[in-house]
Amino acid sequence: MQLVLTKNIDGGGKRVDFAAYARSGGYEAVRKVVGKLAPADVVQVVADSGLAGCGGGGFPTGRKWQAMPSRAARPGPRYFIVNADEMEPGTFKDRYLMEGDPHQLLEGIVLAAYAVEADEAYIFVRGEYFQAIAALEAAIAEAQAAGVLGGLTIHVHAGVGRYICGEETALLNSLEGKRAIPRAKPPLPQVSGLFGCPTIVNNVETVCNVPHIVRHGAEWFRGLGVGDEAGTKIFGVSGRVNRPGVYELPMGTSLRVLIEEFAGGMRDGFQLRAVLPGGASTGFLGVEKLDTPMSVAGMAAAGSRLGTGNVMVLDDKTCPVGFIRNLQHFFAQESCGWCAPCRDGLPWVDQILAAMETGQGRQSDLAVLADMPGRMGPGKTFCGLAPGAMASLETGLKMFAQDFTRHVQERVCAWA
């Protein structure tokens, strides 16, 4: 099993410092490329590699970068931004990468900024990630002293908490010191991003892949996946499994291999009932889908999404209604309030589910809930927050129909 992004990380929470990173071949790609290869050629390598965004959307990174106007076409400030907000419940991969090997991220930033001709970079990291922030700041100081950042300025911006900050245009507003409310697209951030300037926003894991692609080539990267999709992926498993944690495996590894072989299967006395394969914004998959490859296309074909690739396992001793209520409460609380369906619809869902949990649910509530995904699904709201919320609600209502009905008819939670 080839480890790429996590090969330097021992998992004990210790940071790889500059010297250790350099010994492992670190910053070799910067020396190979900066000032030697044309920026457009770096973009091309990344495009050819098949790298897809790891922030949840799976958008091809090369294509995103190609939409950035050239410096000749758009002079003036240009920004490269790393999205390290990571507030999607069930997701803990970016923390691992930043705490363990911050220089890998910095090298990725230097290369990416070179490719899109940005002169300033920001890492937008959630404020609760104290250890990651400290690791990044120490690494930036080391890299600056070693002269590997060139002329690039890298700021670490510690956020002050709202899930919506992870949505890339809301993130831009937050970086500008405003409320984190999403912006209309178009214009794309590449055209009008931070302070109206050309801007790229990429996820931590996406950026960490860049040094390896530049060093070893697009073909090598494509060969790392087991199916049609490229690279390795930082998967995560949480819930009642024997070895919850972070696992770097080939893109396209099956859910079963991830959960049973790597996470060690279910704890004694518990059975797997369903999973959310890629964080709170993805739809439930049942046991019969465990052989599905964890890839963007594989998960889509199975009726869910790869999302962040961090799997939440629901066991047979946990009330699925309570689990879904917890998820919906999160989304209702974190809605930024900008568009009406999300602002009013999500609290409505939350209230209905709360009532069901305490035995106050009515039969007619089930129809109201079933109607919600059609009103807050993709295309119905300003951004992706509410559609993300609807994924687990829509699939959960179907998969756990009996549990919902029992809550309503017997007016108690069987698990309470």
Added chain:
Amino acid sequence: MLTGEDFSARGPAAAIDCLRALQKERGYISDETLAEAAAILQMPVAVLDEVATFYNLIFREPVGKNVILLCDSAVCWMLGREALQSRIFERLGIAPGETTADGQYTLLPVVCLGACDRAPVLLVGETLHGHLDAAGVNKLLDGAA
């Protein structure tokens, strides 16, 4: 963070950095601090308050010396975060949103702390504690006291 930087040079764009820095120094953003920050940033107080009140981690009310952020998202819920909350209440007499009378502790719920593989988890100040149960909360509070 942009430490040591002159916030006034960046104007309203520095609002969040400035509030965060002031809160670190003073614990929370009082009306007086808010007005002070608005003057530094050269922006109306009401506009700055709009920003301050939007974010979960900017405190507009006093908090205790130690802020406990207890994860209330799905994995921690599944693996027993309610027991942690109950034990904190038994020991300190505070429910989420409350501060102990001696001003030592404030308990706040927080969304997924990105440590679900160590659920249930909480932060005390800047330190993350994982794999907790009620006994672990006891140990934590005894150690910190």
